[in-house]
Amino acid sequence: MSLTDRVLGDRQRLAYIASQAADARLNVELETEGMTLNIGPQHPATHGTLRIIARLDGEQVVWAEPSCGYMHRGYEKLAEVRTYPQVTTLVNRIDWLGSFANEVPFILAAEKLMEVEAPPRAQHIRTILFELSRIANVSLFLGDLGVQMGAITPVFFAFRDREYVLNLIEGATGGRFHPNFDRIGGLKDDLPKGWIAETKAVMKKLRTFCDQIEDLLFGNEIFQSRTRGIGVIPKDIALQFGLSGANLRASGVDWDLRRDHPLPMAWNKADWKVWTHPDGDSFARCWVRLQETREATKIVDQLLDTIPSGPIMAKVPKIIKVPEGEAWVSTENPLGEMGYYVVSRGELGPFRVKIRSASFNNISVAPWALRGVYVPDIITILASLYFILGDIDR
């Protein structure tokens, strides 16, 4: 070792000791250099490819910004060159865990412009399939929630029980993930034989699943300490960011489009409850979703008993031309308010379709909600906001 090295080494060590002593004496915090943490685009805690860039000061987030666009497919542009029946194939792939629910508002918007209404039987079956896709979607959320916090067991329960629901959707529509079953004026097909009894049995299993998840997860001390009081989004912030669905109801806003907006669907023929939570934290958002899954099984059960007889298709022309006009229809999808603003020029395809997807608004609150939180909480807050990548980027 040369002389200079030794001197430099000593000098550095001395400087370090001196700074430590100074800090200890003055009781000042160590000045840490800021650091940029890049989460994703590939990360086990994201469904798909959301990338989060977080600027950290020690363990705390100074600012964080989700970076979208890894899955942008340009459906608004593609819809302009498709015919109306072809658009459902596209919108199926927006929120891929609850595909059927994506088709419904678009079809309703087209029906609104055409002044066609689906027959009662079709409305009923639509509502049942809509709620089944909600159960399939949210049950995965409930299982996945555990994984984000290091609990592996719930996800196995979720995948097992979601499979029952997917089998039902497949049995009725032919597609597990992308049913493409909704038609302008009704549905493609009637329900298969024996489907109703099967569905009732599955709904019973799903209610047991909800109880198990509540026992396994929501009563768990670690889960509670990781989510209670974390990521609080107050009511006014939630409203002006346009949060919807369970995220909005967890902030204490009693608003559910299924109940509060009249649509030609069958939700008002069942007895169910809209759950809200006053806290607005991560726990509240998860809890509201759990209750909604329970309510959805109840809705399905009641509607199965009261399916009216009759046709499943209204009289619509073979080649569908939608009259000129503008229409907006939104429904309460598993992720929140999903709506389509359809501008028609009386042609075979839409002139412009604006797709308002729930996750885009839900995740736009993330820069606000993540400011000042600790690094492990980034994951729980994002998990509780619940987004699907295809639903952000469209």
Added chain:
Amino acid sequence: MNTTSSTQPRVASVEEVKAALGDRLVDSFQKDDLWLRVRTDAWKSSMRTLRDTLGFHYFCFLSAIDWMPSPYGRGEDDPTEPAPERDATIRQGYAGGETRMQVFVRVTNPVTHVSVIVKSDVPDDSLTIESIHDVYAGANWHERETHEMFGIAFDGHPDLRNMYLPLDFEGFPLRKDFPLLARMVKPWPGIVDVEPLPGGDDDEGGDEQ
């Protein structure tokens, strides 16, 4: 039962809005929704009035419409033929308008569940309109999206970075004069390249499916 509120009207009354907005309101249209058009220079102040006076606190979405009919139609032209003549007159939709581009926003009153769609013209020469991100914080991302897709600038927006497209992307994809490249490369429905069935008629083999 949850049927209590489903019979109430869901549309804001025009008189109420007129009284609140005064001469800032240019035009309105009522069907099963209420469409309003406000003056471009009063875009932000009208939105603030709607929020504070009439209680439209919930921000649903913001986007734009390009009213020019696409010169490419629906991308089904035969590339070997000369391009067909198309009607290129710009016709605006509900609540009228004077410009090619319009921004529109939907806001809701979370207590009464009444909603309104507000449109505003975007001047053709400057393509600029005020940002409303400080009225509705959620408009921030929507304006970024609209900026990159339509090329409309939002005055006072803190950060109009691209959300989806690469930073060096040229053009504005949702404008009607931006061609859908997939359709340019291979015209719809395209010649589907399917092998003829064994033993099938060779003449009809590779045609349509």
